[in-house]
Amino acid sequence: MPKIVVHRETEWANKARKVAIFLNGKKLGTIEDRQVIAFEVPEGEQELVAKIDWCRSNKLMLHLQPDELEHVKIEGFVFSSYFFPVSMLVLLIYLGVYFTTGVNNVYLAAAVMCCLGYLLFFLSVGRKHYLQLKIK
Template identity: 30%
Template sequence: MATIRLKRTNEYNNRMRDYKIFIDGQQVGTIANGETKEFPTTVGQHIVTAKIDWCSSPDISIELKENQTSNFKVGGFKFGQILMPIGLGLIVLHFILSKFADFDYTIYLVAPLFLLMFYYLTIGRKKYLTLEEVNVN
């Protein structure tokens, strides 16, 4: 018997939602924010994927041997932790400048952030989550 161990990063973007874990296209369980879980599986070639709503991670193909444990780290998209605070800060800055300085152009600074989010929710939806194999020594 082989094992796939997943550790989910602690993040606030998707804190309230569990990721669904798929091995070879079959859902084997879910993983909550900051949680580590092990999923027993058979020896051989497997494809591991994490999903949340209509978004997912790229598929990872692994070869497992008898009594082998493969370790993975799963989390949100690369810049997710800093994207929301920056976006909120720019929106607050826009409202302050537009009310007190009659400056209405700061909203254009938020446009690239919305375009990046739009990308991850549409075309890049299979890259919304990161899934990478890690070495544990």
């Protein structure tokens, strides 16, 4: 019987949350941060999806042969591993400048708004691409 081995990378945004794995609409199980888990699945054409809250990943189509081992990697949205540290740094710089000098720097405020907009995109319109499934 074929197996799908799912590798979950670590990331700031979803560190404390579990990701549910679905095969053809049926839940196989959940995976935690930095975990590797294997699922035995039927052979043939399969659709793999990962979900977290109301967000999900792309649909990954797999054609599995008998006794095949397929490795799949789950990641967050594009640049998610850099997004939160950079956003926090920009926000702290903005607040530091504002509270020490009293000046509302327009460029730093715009950078904070861009970070917020990028996150809101993936939590609303881009929710079907919040996670990424890739063949490893």
